[in-house]
Amino acid sequence: MYTLNNVTKTYRGHTGELTALRNVTLTIPDGEWVAVQGPTGGGKSTLLQLLGALERPTSGRIDFGSDSTAVQLDALAEGRLASVRASQIGFIFQGFNLIPTLSALDNVMAGLRPIGIRGAEAARRAQEALEMVGLHDRVEHLPAALSGGQQQRVAIARALVKKPDVILADEPTGNLDEMMRLDIISLFERIWYEQSVTLVMVTHDSSVASRAQRILHLENGSLLADIAA
Amino acid sequence: MWLGYVFRELGQRRRQAAAVVAGIGVAVAVVVVISGVSQGLKSAQTDALASLYGVGTDVTVTKATPPGSGAPQFTFGKADGSSGSGSKQLTQSKLTVARGLATSDVSQVARVAAIPAVSSTAAVLMLDNYDFSGIIPDITGHVPSGDGAAADGPTGADGSGGSSFGVDTFSVAGVDVAHQTDAGLLAGASATAGRLFTAADIGQQVALVDAAYATENQLAVGGPVNIGGVDIPVVGLVSTPQGGVSTGANAYLPLDVAQTLSGLPGQITHVYVKAVSASDVAAVSAALRSQLPDAVVATQADLAGSITGTLTAANDLSSTLGQWLTLIALAAASIFAALFTVIGVSRRTREFGTLKALGWKNRHVSSQVVGETLVEGVLGALTGLALGGIAIVLINAFAPSFSASLSGTGVTAQIPLTVPLPIEAVGLAIALAVAAAVIAALAGTMRVARLRPSEALRSAE
Structure with a gap:
């Protein structure tokens, strides 16, 4: 579960300050599928980075986890944030972000290295994750030998292999054609249903967003609408 | 992975x-x-070091060089040389103490050998052999003209008056045959052809030639090498243990023969000293310096420092x-x-x-x-x-x-x-x-x- 209280994120650069997120307060319960929408520069990716423990807010508070194991993300050191990312959060990127020199199996195994699972056990789990996304016959293929949809399936397997509490997806269908887009969204639906995982997905695509339980609309860094589907 | x-x-x-x-x-x-x-x-x-001083030498004893010692002068009388075709051929050989060295009496060897912890000694007389050869215009009987003008003598294209001179030099070491393998230039050397000196060679006009020098000058065992104007038979070609490295002299004679040919009877230039053990070298050199104040005493370390060249x-x-x-x-x-x-x-x-x-x-x-x-x-x-x-x-x-x-x-x-x-x-x-x-x-x-x-x-x- 996420609890954001009055969260603001400001970036300081050479050209001055840019407030990407302003006073956002919201709660995301465990197991919910949330779609985040809004125009470019509205703060969607910044929200995802804060939820994913990739950035700390400039002000405000972010609590993550259930009551007994909740952590305050904005107060954790970088090492602890990395541990949270490693064990509890799975990322899926628009550009897939696979390591081009590693096979599908090795890419998935890369998700297990920071939690200390290696060797045969890591290979077994990675194989299972690839079977779950329908790529059991592509384990030794390099990303360049896979289609866009297959690459995104590998990325999904990499996010799932550590059995995370939350999956954060940034435009996961943005680089796919219509056929693959539907294919991947169906996969997300199945995973969300079967794994009981919290799914936060940034998307421009309203047809994708309509599958979610809740839609957050961000504009100019502010939470403009919080819509239950 | x-x-x-x-x-x-x-x-x-x-x-x-x-x-x-x-x-x-x-x-x-x-x-x-x-x-x-x-x-x-x-x-x-x-x-x-091994080449110039021989293997196993711990200390060398020489004498300080007197100032002004240099290359020898060659003098010729009117009757010297052979004339023919308007020119005169002049040749002369000299065997003198090597440049930069002075001689000591051979009795110094006994004084050195008497010093405690000295294992063995070897005396050497280091000489330079000079072979002068030249051609000068034969002006014998030439009379100046009566008008007082200078006679038209030969001048030569290079202004040398038509003369041409050359001096060949090589080094000759007179070695103590009885101790030639104990220390000094021939210690550790071997014969690549012929033989080394034997006791029977003492007093005999026989020579050893450095193998590299022999190759360079087409000298061979059985053939002569001219030293001090005397043709001396070569009985062996010698080389250092390192192989390919020239020995410390171009030619070697028994010490007494070298002394005779050079006109330096009873004289030596070096005493090569071998100590009982490496730890005795310092004490031996100190004793030598004390007992031979006129001598130049050098250890291996000193010798290494005195080597010059490319x-x-x-x-x-x-x-x-x-x-x-x-x-x-x-x-x-x-x-x-x-x-x-x-x-x-x-x-x-x-x-x-x-x-x-x-x-x-x-x-x-x-x-x-x-x-x-x-x-x-x-x-x-x-x-x-x-x-x-x-x-x-x-x-x-x-x-x-x-x-x-x-x-x-x-x-x-x-x-x-x-x-x-x-x-x-x-x-x-x-x-x-x-x-x-x-x-x-x-x-x-x-x-x-x-x-x-x-x-x-x-x-x-």
């Missing part, structure tokens, strides 16, 4: 990896060659320039590798950002960079050893030789440079390559530590 990732990444970035490997390799090769040449020069210096110059250059070149090579390789590593890390922002987003800590990502640079370092070391080995083979193929002389004696040896591939150079090469790789890895990991995982998401926007 980690090793596979390391090798696949290096394979993917072949050009960059090859540039780093080549940079480290060249630096390692430079160090290997410098190290080899330095060892070769040190070895050559040892050979030079060998010493090369060794000095190798010592000073070599250290600087090693440091420069290390610095250049490190900077080169670090630069390429940092550029590589910067180009892989998305990759490393993704790994950090997956929960990889700095140490995980850094271990990847360190692994890649270490592999580059090891490949650089192997490349450098191969390049250095090839360079050493080429140097040895051309086999440059250096001259080594003993200050003031005119005794010169030609020492061929043989460059080894020193075992410690392998360790040094690996250490250098690893040092360059570690410095590069440090630069890379510093860049990794500054990398924010959110870069991975940004690059996707």
Whole structure:
């Protein structure tokens, strides 16, 4: 579960300050599928980075986890944030972000290295994750030998292999054609249903967003609408 | 997976990896060659010492050189020479004490031998043989003209008056036959043809010739060598144990014969001294200095310092320039590798950002960079050893030789440079390559530590 209280994120650069997120307060319960929408520069990716423990807010508070194991993300050191990312959060990127020199199996195994699972056990789990996304016959293929949809399936397997509490997806269908887009969204639906995982997905695509339980609309860094589907 | 990732990444970035490997390799090769040449020069210096002083000599005793001693003068009377075709042929040989040396009475040997801890002694009379030959215009009976004008004598194209002179010089050592193998120039030497001196040669006009000098001057066993104007039969050709290195003199005579031919009866120039043990050398040399205040007493260490010539110059250059070149090579390789590593890390922002987003800590990502640079370092070391080995083979193929002389004696040896591939150079090469790789890895990991995982998401926007 996420609890954001009055969260603001400001970036300081050479050209001055840019407030990407302003006073956002919201709660995301465990197991919910949330779609985040809004125009470019509205703060969607910044929200995802804060939820994913990739950035700390400039002000405000972010609590993550259930009551007994909740952590305050904005107060954790970088090492602890990395541990949270490693064990509890799975990322899926628009550009897939696979390591081009590693096979599908090795890419998935890369998700297990920071939690200390290696060797045969890591290979077994990675194989299972690839079977779950329908790529059991592509384990030794390099990303360049896979289609866009297959690459995104590998990325999904990499996010799932550590059995995370939350999956954060940034435009996961943005680089796919219509056929693959539907294919991947169906996969997300199945995973969300079967794994009981919290799914936060940034998307421009309203047809994708309509599958979610809740839609957050961000504009100019502010939470403009919080819509239950 | 980690090793596979390391090798696949290096394979993917072949050009960059090859540039780093080549940079480290060249630096390692430079160090290997410098190290080899330095060892070769040190070895050559040892050979030079053995050649100029003989194997096993611990101390030499000579006499201070009197000021003004120099090359001999050749004088000819009117009746000297053979005339014909308007010119006169003049030849003369002289056997004199070697330039820069003074003689002592042979009784000095007994005084030296009486000093405690002296194991053996060998006396030598070091001589220079000069063969003068020349042609001058025969002006005998020429009468100036009556008008007072200068006579039209021959002038010669070079203004030498039509004369032509030449002096050939070689060194001759009179050796104490009874102790020739104990210490001194022939200690450790062997006969490559014929034989060494025997006791029966004492008082006999027989000569040994340095093998290299014999080859150069077409001298052979059984043939004569002209020393002091006397043709003396050659009974052996001698060489140093090092092989290819010339001995300390061009020709050798029994001591008494050398003294007679040079007109220096009972005189010697050197006493070569061997101590009972290495630990006695200091005490022996101190006793010699005390008991022979007029003598010049030199130990092996002193002798090494008195060697001059291109060998010493090369060794000095190798010592000073070599250290600087090693440091420069290390610095250049490190900077080169670090630069390429940092550029590589910067180009892989998305990759490393993704790994950090997956929960990889700095140490995980850094271990990847360190692994890649270490592999580059090891490949650089192997490349450098191969390049250095090839360079050493080429140097040895051309086999440059250096001259080594003993200050003031005119005794010169030609020492061929043989460059080894020193075992410690392998360790040094690996250490250098690893040092360059570690410095590069440090630069890379510093860049990794500054990398924010959110870069991975940004690059996707």
